Amino acid sequence: MKWNFSNDRAIYLQIIEQLSLAIVSGALAPGDRLLSVRELAAEAGVNPNTMQKALSEMEQTGLVHSSRTAGRFVTESRDDILKAKAEIVRERTEEFIHHMNALGFSEKEVFEIIKEIGSEYFE
Amino acid sequence: MKWNFSNDRAIYLQIIEQLSLAIVSGALAPGDRLLSVRELAAEAGVNPNTMQKALSEMEQTGLVHSSRTAGRFVTESRDDILKAKAEIVRERTEEFIHHMNALGFSEKEVFEIIKEIGSEYFE
DNA sequence: ATAATTGTATTAGTTAATTAATACAGTAGT
DNA sequence: ACTACTGTATTAATTAACTAATACAATTAT
Numbered sequence A, B: 001m002k003w004n005f006s007n008d009r010a011i012y013l014q015i016i017e018q019l020s021l022a023i024v025s026g027a028l029a030p031g032d033r034l035l036s037v038r039e040l041a042a043e044a045g046v047n048p049n050t051m052q053k054a055l056s057e058m059e060q061t062g063l064v065h066s067s068r069t070a071g072r073f074v075t076e077s078r079d080d081i082l083k084a085k086a087e088i089v090r091e092r093t094e095e096f097i098h099h100m101n102a103l104g105f106s107e108k109e110v111f112e113i114i115k116e117i118g119s120e121y122f123e
Numbered sequence C: 001a002t003a004a005t006t007g008t009a010t011t012a013g014t015t016a017a018t019t020a021a022t023a024c025a026g027t028a029g030t
Numbered sequence D: 001a002c003t004a005c006t007g008t009a010t011t012a013a014t015t016a017a018c019t020a021a022t023a024c025a026a027t028t029a030t
Helices: A011-024 A037-044 A048-061 A078-102 A107-120 B011-024 B037-044 B048-061 B078-102 B107-120
Strands: A064-067 A071-074 B064-067 B071-074
Touching (some): A011 A048, A011 A078, A037 A048, A078 A107, A078 B078, A107 B107, B011 B048, B011 B078, B037 B048, B048 B064
Antiparallel strands (some): A064 A071, B064 B071
């Protein structure tokens, strides 16, 4: 897994975001075992404590769970994953729309902008 | 002006963002005089030093400039404001599209999602 | 059995953001 | 002249995030 951090937000929050995205996007499958805290920390280039903090906080979302000595796993509940995905979609979309609305763009104009800028992303 | 801060990002960065948005959206007109650092700090509920840091950094963008004892003003250059607006639109849109693409949505699906979630925002 | 790996806990040091409390020099209005 | 206000500078204290270096108890693999 590839990690990408900006310096304008807490790293552990970005870890939670990126790991959640990997799960809800299907890059990590239900029941998949994660790398160990130490391995993930090395992979992401952060301190093990920082990775542990992120993973530990993520337990609350239900997307991952840990079994003491066997490791940490993606939830087996596809339903929970779908719910988390829906929530992320809603949050991101609302934030974007709110912003574009504040900038004075109509829905129609937003579509035009996406068509133009999105031509590089959407094949 | 109404301020709104979350605790997951540095306050001075959020000040820059919100003030920039106010300018490029036209809430603040070219040449408008801003409230003093102390007044803005009181209005936003932050320390004057934090407001000063935000405003001082914002000088670099060219959207505001200060004249030592007279106060601080929005740039008179409508062109600079338009350029800043275009940049903000591009950044926000790319970020959103990138996210939705990572979640597996096509351009068509993104439009559907915006139509549904955006119905509360766009008139 | 025993060696290695797991998540977790603890203590300490560093850095950046924020608040706090002043201070100063220049200008506008009176 | 003088008062009030401007942006700016400085020094200090506090807090949260991050890193560092270990340690431990439980389980898996050999």
